[in-house]
Amino acid sequence: MGVALYTHRACLDHVPGPGHPESPARLTAVLQALDDDRFATLERIEAPRATRAQLLRAHHAGHLAGVLDAPDVDGRRLDADTVMSTGSKEAALRAAGAVCAAVDRVMQGDTRRAFCAVRPPGHHATAQAVMGFCLFNNIAVGAMHALAEHGLARIAIVDFDVHHGNGTQDIFWSEARVLFASTHQSPLYPGSGSARERGVGNIINAPLPPGTGSAGFRAAMTDLVLPAVDAFAPQLVLVSAGFDAHRLDPLANLDLDSDDYAWITRRLVELAERHAQGRIVSTLEGGYSLTALRETVAVHVTELLHGCDPD
Template sequence: MLQLYTHTVCLEHDPGPGHAESPARLRAVLQALDQDRFAMVDRVEAPRATREQLLRVHTAAHIDRILGMTPESGTVRLDEDTLMSPASAEAGLRAAGAVVAAIDAVMKGPASHAFCAVRPPGHHATPDTAMGFCLFNNIAVGAAHAIAVHGLKRVAIADFDVHHGNGTQAIFQHESRVLFISSHQSPLYPGTGSEDERGAGNIINAPLSPGDGSYEFREWWDGALLPRLHAFKPQLVLVSAGFDAHYNDPLADIHLQTEDYAWITERLVALARVHADGRLVSTLEGGYDLSALAASVSAHAGALLSS
């Protein structure tokens, strides 16, 4: 069973005209998931993350800044790329809360897989800084919740966004109960993610060179990343699902095909089946060509639904 977590306020977060991380992204995702093949997906309204849940990975000052920066109209700029509109703080709370609720659902059953169709994305947000379109680190909030509330000892985060999840790495680099695995283009924003960044031995980075495609991506995952994940034997698999490594995406230069997202999803589902009683939660990160994003999400969700 696949559950879909989203909220209408995630469509109202609006960084302004011409911004890559636009509401049109989520509209494209939701339209893709409105196909007949997804008719049996259980749709759930995402709750707000609580302050307690956010404090497990973010400083109080960061939370207060995000919640206190809401403009009455227009936008307020947090950095060159990250802006807030009147609905942004609420959307950020719902995006983080979606991952927490999805983890609760797969831990308790009957759903074993969940996809969080939310925005703003999260994996660049550090403990004390919003950046790279991200306000709160949604996947990190969920992982910390799984440890604190469900008592898990081994939580894996697989991140295949084309940009390195620097915030997730910064949050968990000394937390041995979390294994963070990332494939991403390098060099590229945010400039982190080299192979020698290993944290406490729980960080595995796989840099892809500009121009790399399906072969190099699959070689990294089959040859190094998936074996490392299997050796960790995760009790829960979390996925930062960015679709901006697609060859049509305008913000990077990796040439993945839509089918690559079905391929990696099938392998992560198989991993979860072996080690985690099938428990897998995925959340939307990047993806900025609307047609490619819709097709890639459809491939990803289709693999979650059929596996």
Template sequence: MTTALLTHADALGHVTPPGHPEQVARLEHVLHALEGMDLMRVTAPMAAEDDLLRVHPESYLEMLRLNAPSEGFAELDPDTFLSPGSVEAAWRGAGAATRAVDLVAGGEATNAFSAMRPPGHHAETETPMGFCLLGNAALAARHALDHHGMGRVAVVDFDVHHGNGTQDILWDEPNALFVSSHQMPLWPGTGKPDETGAYGNVMNVPLAPGTDGARMREVYTGEVFPRLRAFAPEMIVVSAGFDAHLADPLAHLEWLEEDFAWLTRELCALADAICGGRLVSVLEGGYDLEALARSARAHVSELKEAAG
């Protein structure tokens, strides 16, 4: 078996204003870091409308389409922008997430990594925010449940910012467990432990500024992994943000590449034990370009090692 890498040049067409941290160079650095790796390279398709409607209403999708500018930028909020290529990039990112699920659920790949942008885990059901337009991780989970008939899917989000959008979309979904570790206090301000979902299906694990990799390993080993084992998902979806890195300019955790490698290795081992290794990862944050590139390569290297 193998690891699938899904990407598309359209993701480079989502352009943000000069100085914006979620920039084209992020994906360029990630893809450069993955060059030469023996991966199943898959062209990301455009998302199907019925898939998008699993997580966003038609009115929201139409709002994004109508606001896309023919030139320059459209500001959706102070952090979130549309450029002429943004809708295509977002739709491709969502399509990459669902195609990754198809490949893994169908046994064509053991696991998969979607290297696309913009990121998605802050996009709520009807609200774009935090650089995000479409809820890719939540969509992957819903696609696995609805299209592939899985009984339980877990989403693990280790981005430094709370995945408020994924939480919002999956809040009322009893068959999806959403687990988020994130710095607190930090934008967007959500993700307290008492936010537990309509069915006790949300687990938030706030981490204090300065939390290093050793403490992260303790928290995941003692709290997160037991919850995942008890839930026994048929697939694990990962929101892979690398902005918990010590070098990242937008937050204050102190993880290093080896910490992302360890966490990926442990999640793959857990997936191997409880769901046949089925794991789909989607790129989220990470804003120091060199740290992002090194961390993404460490992440995908562990996915590849687990796939055999």
């Protein structure tokens, strides 16, 4: 059992428009980084479409209608930041479908870990609205799928994107079977993620001030996030893998480097080995420096591969 890579070329066809930071070039950079001999053992799998039934576990019917049932046109603006093109519906279905398929694969024991190289990202989409470049909340759809189809009692979602995953928090606010833990810059878009936001005791927020570097990030993970996940003893670990806390990223002001992403991935692998039979599904969220994205995805997947290479 190794590591599966889920992606689909349709995810390149979501084109928000010239100058938009969430561009197809992001996924191209990720796939280029993984097209290397170091990653030859990855099992590369075409992401399926999410079904409406899968999406409806995390989103209201009106939300689906607003995204899927409107005319296919370029430049359809759904909010100030979120724009659809003629390829966006298919991309969004494949992005959410990738996480569901990856969950199935790790739960069935066909692979131990998976990385979903997909876009658009998802963690800002709430149960009822698109937001912040996100159409469907891919990680939430996958977590709901794991609860419904695999009967899990404890799932941990760890989100290290520089922006708070407000949509994921919204969807699981009252769901005690899911622990949501996030490190993120504050103040910063979307303005949520205070340490006081606790849900039913299942929400762990570790806001970081602008300028925070490796020491502050690792302290927040070591002192707050990782102990909470460890105590929760998840049967599955899901990762909202945003790489925009890197010092090169143009949309935020944290000061992490590639070693920090290797370090946190290694810690999450250890937790998954301890509690979840090694089961991890990670999916791409933010990251808007192409240079940093190539480097950080490469170290993230390298750590996911550790111990999974065939003999």
